[in-house]
Amino acid sequence: MASGTFVTAVNCMDGRVQIPVIDYLKKKYGVDYVDMVTEPGPIKFVAENTDTAVVESIMSRVGISVNKHGSKTVAFIGHDDCAGNPVDRQTQEQQVRDCISRAKSWGFDIELIGLYVNKNWEVEPVE
Ligand SMILES: [Zn+2]
Numbered sequence: 001m002a003s004g005t006f007v008t009a010v011n012c013m014d015g016r017v018q019i020p021v022i023d024y025l026k027k028k029y030g031v032d033y034v035d036m037v038t039e040p041g042p043i044k045f046v047a048e049n050t051d052t053a054v055v056e057s058i059m060s061r062v063g064i065s066v067n068k069h070g071s072k073t074v075a076f077i078g079h080d081d082c083a084g085n086p087v088d089r090q091t092q093e094q095q096v097r098d099c100i101s102r103a104k105s106w107g108f109d110i111e112l113i114g115l116y117v118n119k120n121w122e123v124e125p126v127e
Contacts, residue, residue, distance in 0.1 A: 004032035006069040008062055011077045013038040017117045021077055024123035035065040040084025043076050046102055047095035059106050066108045074110050079117035096126045
């Protein structure tokens with residue numbers, strides 16, 4: 001097992017949302033590191049589950065973070081002005097909830113949470 005503590009973020013590739021998400025998760029969970037699993041608009045892929053190659057790639061990378069780094073928490077994250085997933089906040093929040101439902105079937109012993117990065121690049125929980 002790697003030294004240090006980790007959580008996992010399924011986050012957009014967008015450069016604007018990397019540091020806000022890392023800072024938020026490190027502070028909230030008191031961990032040393034945040035493993036980033038990125039795609040353009042990853043929540044769209046996982047929520048819709050039509051491009052199974054991408055979804056399996058995301059799942060596989062989450063598995064490395066969980067099994068090799070001991071992550072106990074995986075966050076699915078949407079954000080404002082997403083080029084890969086250009087839909088409104090309400091739609092993205094539903095995608096995040098759908099991701100959490102789907103990821104329960106992945107079989108990892110983890111907490112699943114949802115986040116949204118707003119237009120001021122602040123991170124907010126998705127209920
Ligand atoms: Zn994006």
